[in-house]
Amino acid sequence: MSQSQDFIYLSPPHMGGQEQRYVQEAFDQNWITTAGANVDGFETELAQYLQAPAAAALSSGTAALHLALLALGVGSGDEVFCSTFTFVASANPILYVGATPVFIDSEPNTWNLCPLTLEKALIDRKQKGKLPKALMLVHLYGMPAKMREIVEITQHYGVPIIEDTAEALGSRFHGQLLGTFGAIGAFSFNGNKIITTSGGGALISADNQLVKKAKWLAQQAKDDKPFYHHSTVGFNYGLSNISAGIGRGQLQVLEERIEQRRAIFNNYKNLLQNIEEIEWHEEPKGFFSNRWLSCFTTKKGSKISPEDLRLALLKENIEVRRLWQPMHRQPLFQGAESFGGEVSEDLFARGLCLPSGSALSLTDQERIADVISKAFLA
Ligand SMILES: Cc1ncc(COP(=O)(O)O)c(C=O)c1O
Known part of the structure; x- marks a missing residue:
């Protein structure tokens, strides 16, 4: 081993310069929690970048995928089609909600989900009388999946897409940003991603109600009453105001x-x-x-x-x-x-x-x- 040479990491964080200013503001305002100006600012700025009506800032990409499934009503007894070629974090949330993953192979050009195999699988399920409740579609290493065919096929069968865009923020398919094709787009800001919040994630949707529902679930699903009242299982999945400050600086670069x-x-x-x-x-x-x-x-x-x-x-x-x-x-x-x-x-x-x-x-x-x-x- 060449001890004299520095270790080169696969994908380390790369700060832009403004991150500490936002973090300092959180300290100055004493908003050291999972709410505050940075969380609001990060959600607004991310939604603006993605030209989406709203975004929910979350503690991880995995949390975003979990909430995406819940927001779409996926649960026990449902099947979810999922790209087989992916990181386990795409598939684990299917198990969290008690659903059954069915894996779909890649095609060799983009390495992402094969539209022909997807169609075959959907035909099979249609014949058997029960379609999957959602498709977990992954864009690996930043490369867009074949969206034209995939959107067409899933629309034909009425299956909503969750776009796992953890690795593909800023990638585009014929000019349209990834994460904006599906019912819900999920992102990761883990330390190794193209921009980071140290750890974090987000989801977006063209349907504001889905984003609202995800945010509500991320904050322990408190019912609308002046006291603590709960009728649904909730989670503590909000992004910290400190982390969101890092994210605001990162979005600029x-x-x-x-x-x-x-x-x-x-x-x-x-x-x-x-x-x-x-x-x-x-x-x-x-x-x-x-x-x-x-x-x-x-x-x-x-x-x-x-x-x-x-x-x-x-x-x-x-x-x-x-x-x-x-x-x-x-x-x-x-x-x-x-x-x-x-x-x-x-x-x-x-x-x-x-x-x-x-x-x-x-x-x-x-x-x-x-x-x-x-x-x-x-
Ligand atoms: C394809 C894919 N999906 C989901 C995730 C999960 O994101 P996170 O680590 O923020 O939970 C990652 C990365 O870690 C990923 O690469």
Whole structure:
């Protein structure tokens, strides 16, 4: 291991400069709680950015997905279709509400949910007489899913979409921001995301009532009475006013962060253009990724596996990650039904995410590309 070289993290936070000012204001006003001017400001500014009527600021992206399911009335006895190729946080909330996940495979271009497999699964359920209560649709690594087909199919069957946009804030499909296609869009501001609140999340909807309901559930579902009165299970899922202050500063630099991450992806491509075994995660025409993480797969039959690369990079103090292991392969979801699965399994076998933090220097990008080149050319 090269002890002298600094460790390069996969996707560390990158402050813009104004965050501490908002945090200081919260201290000055003594609003050290889950309400205050930063929570209100963050919700308004996020909704403005997304051109949504309202947003609810929450303690995590996972909480946002959980509340999205509840706001849509998903519960025990319901099925929820879910992208199999994702992080477990997309699927766990389906279990929280007592529903049953049914996993849908990816298609190989965007790596996201395959519209053809989705249609097959919906036809199957229609024939069996019960449609899923919702579709948990994930946009991985910033890449938009094939929204035209997916929206058309789900509208045809009347199944609402929850867009898990945790990794894709600022990404666009033919100019429209992700998170605004579904009944509800959910976001994460975890420390590794394109912008962060240290930990946090949010949800938006074109239907103000859904946002109101989610916020109400996030604040212990107190009934409208002058005393504590509860008729529904509630949660404590509000975002802290301190964290929201960080988020307000971060929102100001979001577009810059997207440009920086996109430049990193292009630079990796350029630096590694001679390595024929690498296939980059390319945007189809009209798809605009925030490039949260720069990812590639190795060509089928490549002598070098993603695990070989991961170990070679780790030896040089560089953190990389394998692509997500699909949900239908997880022991947690053993026995769950899955439509297809081969595409996501293949992506898992061949894919890697490179360090993509927006403050990553050109020298570090070269250092990373160098290790990769050497591994392939050895
Ligand atoms: C696809 C996806 N969904 C959901 C989440 C959950 O977000 P959080 O960590 O804020 O709970 C994450 C990230 O952590 C994610 O990558």
